[in-house]
């Protein structure tokens with residue numbers, strides 16, 4: 001990636017799971033990075049290793065308030081938002097605000113500096129999809145008043161606002177619809193399937209799969225997700241564009257894979273399925289492949305191996321007496 005070289009890049013939500021990997025990669029490619037985060041769901045630990053880097057700065061701020069970044073800004077990635085169901089159900093109004101006013105403030109920051117703006121949207125804009133796999137022309141099937149709507153509708157609004165800035169104010173924008181991503185630095189207790197399965201398997205506890213376990217997801221290793229975001233940033237594509245892995249598997253199969261790769265003998269148990277949980281999820285990534293030359297590269301086995309190793313090392317480093 002050459003676009004980030006010698007650039008000054010703002011990453012809102014940079015102390016989160018995806019954001020911290022994005023900051024790391026941008027720095028590695030020669031960019032200066034300003035991370036803006038209020039640590040609502042991210043952590044200082046995620047970016048501790050970046051603190052010593054000359055090109056890295058972290059500003060503790062809420063994107064719901066106007067954003068000021070002195071000096072030049074060439075590119076703004078807007079990732080700040082609760083993203084796991086457990087987090088956004090705990091922070092419903094904050095999630096709506098991050099997607100609405102937070103997106104507006106991030107767009108205004110980009111406009112003030114004449115910078116390109118990349119929105120981290122989500123496959124959740126497709127809701128419980130009636131079309132499979134999902135391409136970008138599908139409008140989605142979202143329950144606007146269900147518990148998950150605080151996230152889904154915030155992102156749909158964020159997309160609409162971003163397009164309005166593009167159409168009426170000439171903003172240089174790109175919208176990425178990110179599908180489920182996984183990797184190191186996910187929180188074991190964030191409620192998402194992979195960190196939950198891995199921490200349960202490593203602790204020898206029952207692996208809890210929701211519903212009948214036959215619902216599918218397509219999971220993308222975070223390194224690939226970040227590469228997709230950078231490819232979009234370095235292009236002039238407006239999107240929306242799906243960034244995700246087309247490799248689809250059932251939650252039951254995923255639980256079995258995690259169990260065997262962790263060397264665990266945990267039993268797999270079925271528990272209740274969350275309200276409005278999508279039945280199927282798989283991106284059509286033709287647009288990303290054609291327009292950005294991007295496809296995921298990391299195999300499921302390789303990605304899971306790296307993630308399980310990271311969880312095992314983190315669990316070993318955790319002080320005795322803490323359960324998560």
Ligand code: NAD
Pocket residue numbers: 012013014015016017018019036037038039040041042043061062063064078079080081082083084087098102120121122123177178179180181182
């Ligand atoms: P995360 O919760 O780990 O990271 C989000 C970051 O945003 C955290 O550091 C949090 O503290 C920060 N944040 C939240 N509200 C904020 C606010 N008001 N002001 C400033 N900072 C705030 O989540 P993630 O998985 O890294 O997701 C990052 C982005 O990517 C989100 O926008 C999410 O919607 C999108 N996304 C992620 C996935 C995925 O699978 N991880 C899938 C689709 C979309």
